Amino acid sequence: MTLAARLHDGYFQVPQDVSWKTIYVAGVDIGPATPGHFATEPPVDPAVYADWLDKIGVMGANAVRVYTLLPPGFYRALLDYDRTHLHAPLYLFQEIWLEAPAGGDLYEPGFTADYEGEIREVVDAIHGHADIPARPAHASGIFSADVSPYVLGWIIGREIEPHVAVITNQHHPGLRNFTGRFLSVRSANATEVWLTMRMDETLQYEASRYNWERPICFVNWPPLDPLKHPSTMPQREEISLREKELGQVFAPLTTVPDDLDVVSLDEEKITPLPDDPAGYFAMYHIYPTYPDFIFLDPAYQTAKDGEGPNPYLGYLQDLRAHYRKTPVLVGEYGLPTSIGIAHFSPNGMNQGGLSELQQGKALARLTENIRNAGYAGGMIFEWIDEWWKHNWIAVDFEIPFDRKPLWHNDLDPEQFYGLMKFVPANPRHWVDLWTAGTLDQFASSERTGKIVNVQASWDPSALYLNLTTNLRPGQRPDWSRVRYFVALNTCGRPCGSGMLAAAGDVKIRDGANFLVSIAGPVQTRLLIARNYNPYRKDLLGKKSDVTTIVIPRNLQTGLVQEGSFEEQVVETNRRIYGENGAVYPSVEYSRSALHYGDFSLNSDDYDSLGQFYYDTSTSTIRLRLSWGLLLALDPSEGLVYSGTDDHGKPVGGISREIRIAIISADLPEAGGAAAPFQIVAREFSGRKIQQALDMPWPTWSYVSSKAVLKRSYPAVQAAFRSVTAHSSD
Template sequence: MKKLFKSGLVKLGLVVVIAGGAVAYWLMPPVAKVESAEIDNGVKVKFKTNGTRIEQFQNQSWKPYFAKGVNMGAAVPGHFPGELEISKDDYMRWFEMVQEMGANVIRVYTILKPEFYEALVRYNAKHSDNPLFFIQGVWSPEEQLIEVQNAFDPKVKQKFEKEIREAVEAVYGNIDLEAEAHSGKASGKYVFNAGPYLMSWIVGTEWDPVMVDRTNKSNADVADYKGEHFQSKPGANPFEKWLAEMVDITAVTEAEHGWQHPIAFSNWVTTDPLEHPGEPLVAEDMVSVDPTHIAAVDWDAGYFASYHVYPYYPDFFTFDQSFQTMKNDKGEIDSYKTYLHKLKKYHNDMPIMITEFGVPASQGIAHTGMLGRNQGGHDDKTQGNMDADMFRQIHQEGYSGAILFTWQDEWFKKTWNTMHYDIPDRRAYWYNTLTNESHFGVLGMYPSKDDVIRIDGDASDWDKLDDGDKTKLDLQIEGFNEIWAAHDEGYLYLSINLSESLEFSNHSIYLGFDTLKGGNRHAPQLQGKTLDEGLETLIELDNEDAGQMMIASNYDFHTRFYGKLSKILAYDPQELEDDSGIFNPWKLVVNYLLEHPDARVDHPFGDIRVGDLPRGTSDPQDPNYNSKAIWQAKGNVLEIRIPWMLLGFSDPSSLSAISYEDTGTKEFESVKVEGVRLVPWIVRKDSKEVVGLEGNNPYPVSQLPLYTWKRWEDIDVDYVERPKQSYDIMQKAMREVNQPVNQPISE
């Protein structure tokens, strides 16, 4: 007995020793092992600029470096970025996936919570032969800049300078940031020194041109800035002098830690130094923020230019003939390639990186671009092909880096052409396929039933759902044997078993949806039938390849907002009357009407259909997988998933739908609804006979069963994380590229 007890003590002691070692490992920061060069007084440099390129110190020599990277946001589904809910385990998993894709750097926009820097240090300690580097951004006080319209305002300067110093200290693990109520800022004790894994600094955010212009006019007499490490050049405008000081503060603060890294400020096409003669909007070509007007002095790591360049915005990418002069590798006239060439040529004596580019994979579209490079409307595969093409073009033009926007999808994002239709403080709780900004990622964040219900015309996967996760709709309508409904953060799902196989040569199937009092009780699609309660939206499936979602004309957000409220879009007032009998295509605006003096030339209002419903399979294991697939039919089985906003929901998590009532302002009111009623019928094309809707006239829609669900909150949000097809395509493109294009160094 004693022997056993003694053995137990020995074993227990061993466990304690091992556990203590594990605790020590996770509490004690690993020492970064990064090869670097030393300059005066032992200052370390890992990356530096040399003429028009960036170089990395590797194997005891300086080698050309091309930054292949991804931007990484701060949010996961169910949360807003200020909540900083990404865990250390998430980061460790993501870092491995990022490197597996072929990237060598990630970019973050602002100070993240301590777990990010800890995870990066720990990850690189395990990958010391091939560390993952990062670009640290410093967030400028955007709201205050817009509010006061003057970057030299003492409160603005003080806040930005504080942010810069805190960012440097956070990177070097040397600060304890106190939590600030409602600030959305990271806080905590930063003890992990990630500085050796830093590739560069990028200071600031995209600059509002009106703010820059007013800053320049309000501070016309400000002196040139001459700092310890950076200065403005003669001819710099006041805003550029202000930026020179902000960049210098970054350098001065970092120098205290014995390191130097290349520094840039954030910039975008709107405030670039090029002329865009075909740009219709005056503000998009109003003022320049020119990186060549700032110079590094006594900063061996150097200085470079950073730009966000997307292919669809501003509009000159589509309309300006002076940017349609070059052909891409496919022999197509390509404004994106032309722009890259001109921008690189302008910065002929310094390195330049494109630190944001990409297109989103989404149902919604916000801008159209040349060669179909629209801001949205793409499936995952098309997204990948377009992103890879732009990545290759950036490399071919001799840039020093291409940082894709973005790594992960972020549900909280808003888009200018859907933000009037949703509830801002609940955006993070649901997956809105019409808000393209949420879907730029190559790591998809799909709604929770994505890995259970596959839209493929095979209803057997519905058997995997618990009884509480699906509802049988007792409709008892001719032509429909059985209908099941389910939902998640992204869609309303329907599994419909028909009485006979669908033959689209002679069948059109209609699915009407009633959510509110009002809508269409009659319509041509009803073939003379009348309903006792109106429909807000209607799905029509009448051909082999695609269907469409339509919206009752008096409920149509697009017509109401841009016609009745904004007086931009022509419309017939009778269409806004109850029971108009008209269903309109579901549309989103893609550009406003622009007129003098806001525009150089009159630019027409533009909109685009977004209610087209592709047929296909949502099973990622299927060779014919289409991320945008909405429905599939096989035999007498029809499966369909319907995006919430297409049904009129401003927030499905709180059962909120857009109201019929206008507030008198350019905002829509949301109202709570009980759920959704489904009204299905079939029309035989040859005889126009309606199958379903038999019996009473009007047909008693109000007596049909209601599909409803419980309100959900952030803690209830679930999601499926899965690399998109675009991940694999970008992996191929990134692995093709190891170094910059061989170009002479201009000293």
């Protein structure tokens, strides 16, 4: 039997001459979906993977993980890389992806047999002995590259939802033990038995067919960990408490909920048998943002690292202490660089809202935490940004699903975990919407601070506006004395508010659903017309004065002549009840504040979160307005939010144009209303805008992009070199 790798004293070892070399795993997960494609449409060109692997290797990584069988080109590129980097190869963790059983029971007839077929297919492909016919959502082709010497371990399954484990265990209460050729499990539940059986079958097939062996694991995550978490509560208990204390009304639960802390998968119950010298390990996906008990459990809040309090480290230490005999690998950890935030966590390690530099610093800290907590290694999620993905906070505003890979939603953190991003392949094309001297009206021809040119552009992420002023180069607006307002109508029809009160009671015939108030680096906002805003405050229950954010049913988005504008506020962390009696309040934040920073990719001061910037070299106000922030459901075809249905789900309508009007206004020293001194529009009279500027809505069905390393890359590179420097023979 040939061992590709083994586990020893909690770490991986690989053959080195006649002995073994210990390696600490510092790796990255590869989700292969490039812009315009789903995960089931990965690149087939080996050159794409070769470029990725080169950059991953230079970053200091020693391993990559893939979630399913990729096209043959990936394995050819990996083999070529490893043969030319014999002293520093990139090892592979190969996952054998598991779909969710339709009825929730892993033992459903046919389900296991289908998965066993997947196992054999993947093992054959890794050994370069597979010719797989084309079929939907699967890799196909001739797999001739034998990468088996470089595969550190097999990964079985996926993040199993708690309801699947509960249903499987309920249907098979008598399945408690299993003994195979390589692995055994005792005093287990039926889910643990099923997973152990699949792992044993994988090892048996590879050993009998190819006479090779390597470590193996199944995917686990904190919702199914074997620890006890007092800051959470089963859903049925929480519903009962909310009904009693708050007067909330819930529909009866008709399915098994995905509760935290009610069922577990415990790898300590599994024992490698004498025929398994390679060993067995546990693998967890551990993020600082989910579940909330990672930062809410009181025991974790006392943990500290060199930078201060760190509940993430507390959880890592607690989990690692449970596994006395089993090595543990962190198979996923990461933080996204989206503008939008889906969850707030301590130490600024939020799910979103991090610049690329902040991402790098935070990942370096997490990398050291994992190393210092005694894990066998860690793998960052993920290598590239994947545009097709969805996060709960944004998914309802990303329709239709089949066109999602065509645009990148800045509000969706799930699309921004990568260390490499994609930007337009070609320079941005600007369209002149207006130039002074054609349609302008000024209070004084000598007035400074006037807008003299308006340009627009776009890409799959955002709408861009340049408002050039007549200020001298190097001069900045006096934000205490002047405001600029940009009224936008993205509906393609009259909608929003017909009154721009903040801009000096300017009226706009067809209305505006958004109003940008440009007031300097700190106070610039993108406001939304109240009747267009889907996010509404409501009482949490009939007996409560606690509020929550909801999306009501049957919202209409017509034109209100004298409507108001407000901030777009969302709820990120929902109210939580703990079994320890604690109540953890919800967390809200406003998306309306536009982050000040230079978003030009070529700038030395580039800020990946930048949405507003004043360029003193050209005296230009620059705006980057994300399609998601403008509630475009599918900007690639001009589908915009137009209300909600009977279930409170967003519905859309097609817009063919974006209407834009700009108001420049003085602010009186003693306060009071803004006094407009310039209106930029197609047609207006006094303070009444009859026709705004307009640009055709840009549509596209193909994405032309190029890959660019994020500015987090150097920090990760330094962290990887640090944690791998301690490996020894």
